[in-house]
Amino acid sequence: MLSKKTKYALHALTYLGKHREEKTVLIHDIAEEHGISHKFLENILLELKKAGLLGSKKGKGGGYYLIKEPQDIPLSKVIRLLDGPIALLPCVSLNYYEPCAECKSEVECGINKVMIQVRDETLKILENKTLQDILEK
Template structure:
């Protein structure tokens, strides 16, 4: 299940994508229009900026905007930035692997099924972009 934080991140990115031709967008505007707590949104947008998804401009006419076109930002990158692992078990995660306690991966049926789930999810999340969410294309 997506956390509130990830849901808010996607809502903010959709809003930014739909308004990208208007220049930088103020955090307060996004928070108000998408009903996201301002302080929470500030932290989310900062994470997205640090990950190279967004950039910010200071001063008059400042705000947040995309560093690259929304059509080049896979949903998987956003989820990993905000949420962490996409896999449902740590033992099948590609980027955040951890061995499960008391488990023998080589004979674990759950591990095998969760690899299939991970691969199917990643195929979709890597193939869809922020522009797809914002229905820009």
């Protein structure tokens, strides 16, 4: 399951996507709309900004705005950013690889082999669905 961070991120991105005509959107407004803690949401938006999905403007009249087109923001990107690996095991993660403690040999491990396949197929799904799909509902 997705963490609340990722869930909130998706809600925020959706909100920003719906308000693209406005130059900026206030954290406050997003937080209020979805009943999220202002400060917690702030951290999330900062991460999305660091990752290049959002831009922000300081000072009076400032706020956040989408920097990418919704169709260029796949779910895989958002999930990886806030929740980490998409792979089901560390030993098959592309972005967060770690060896498995229980595995004596990855080469001989059938679980490893299957999980690589699962990872690839799952990635196809999550790279294919974008913020655009959410906005289109």
